[in-house]
Amino acid sequence: MLVLLPPSEGKAASGRGAPLKPESLSLPGLTPARETVLGELVELCSGDEEKAREVLGLSEGLRGEIAKNAELRTAGARPAGEIYTGVLYDALDLASLDAAAKRRAARALLVFSGLWGAVRVTDRIPSYRCSMGVKLPALGALGAYWRAPMAEVLPAAAGDGLVLDLRSAAYAAAWKPQGEVAGRTATVRVLHAPTRKVVSHFNKATKGRIVRSLLASGSAPAGPAELVEALRDLGYEVEAQAPARAGKPWALDVLVAEIH
Template identity: 35%
Template sequence: MLLLLPPSETKNDSGAGGALRLGELGFPSLTHTRRAVLKAIGELSRDRDASIRALKLGPKQHSEVDRNRVIRRSPTMPAIDLYSGVLYDAFDARTLSSADQVRAHEVVAVHSALFGLVRAGDSIPSYRLSFDSRLPGTTLKRAWGSPITSALERSRGLIVDLRSEGYAGLGPVPSTLDSIYVRVLARDDSGRVRALNHFNKQAKGLFARAIVASGAEFHDASELVDWAVGEGYEVALNGREFELVVPSVTGQPGRLMATLR
């Protein structure tokens, strides 16, 4: 089983690991593409104005260019700890039990715009790059599409795709694999179901954490549905889309944590 998470633009800067070692990252078939993308972002970062445009940085974000200039020698930390923001705050890897942290490193992968797929425990540095960033001479979709799809073809068991549509488009899951794409919906007080926007990432983080903490190994979508229903989730399987329905939430984000299950 493999849980695919999107990255986050917000990242932690307190890494204590050594410099990046590409050869030690998971999904080694992506090493060649990782080198190419690192080279492209290195070239881009030499031109501050071009970097600001390509990375779509606002006036208060120009320091992100400096972050990209030192990627190769920056301290690293496990990917699951590097990313911050709503989804990763909800997943809260640091509060998992020791056994669950080991399991997260085994079954969770993050789709980075810079490194492609990385395992939760892979040590990577902080950087700034998004799925729609423009690099010299290429696009990230062109760079990552085939290599990521090929890497996923080597996976075994169910793939639970919790990525945003933008990142899912950078490396589609092969149609020949047993996979589901998780879509979060909200049910309001009248019973109507609609897309969940603001709390979508939080719901995905909480759901991914619950899967890891369950200790279960789901071999196909029906097993995941059975488990989720047994745990009190409202879910539906429509083809390859797994719909996670949560109560409509207004007010503080914390309310979703209390009402998701």
């Protein structure tokens, strides 16, 4: 099982660990593209601060993120699972999983990123600010920039099992499973059952809980149909829509009665 996650906009501090080693990150086929984005981001944030703030879409209160980006090559690095925070990651709560579930998380979770493309939760990275929606001066829109490198690397990372895609639209744009990989991919919406509406905060928290439930239970669904049964066994109310034709992902709605 491969679980595709969005990053968090806010991130924990880098800490005092050894600095980033790009060549040590998972998915080494992405290293040249990572180096290119990293180089341009550092250059941008080392120059005109107002230009950097505009490009990155930062409010006045987030001006300090520019200086942080300028020092990415020398800042301390921590496991990505500790860097990413926010609603989904709070609900996932990787730190409190038992040892076996943490090993499953290290194998299964892949976090998409405007800067790194995608990383495992065990990859050591510094804290940064660069969303997939950013358009860097020389590279353009990062969602489009990452498509070619991702298309080369991600099919192999997906292996021959289930792909559970929990990404937001901006990050999904960087890689869309194709062909037989798409056929064993499931996307998930979380709906407030009484209203059938998506609520953003609630959506993220529930997705974090779903991933935690799967990791903690040791469930290893082989494909989308098995995922539906696994989630129901874990107590979730799931409605599934199988694709009308081969080579398309399944669409799952998880219905929850209470928003919390």
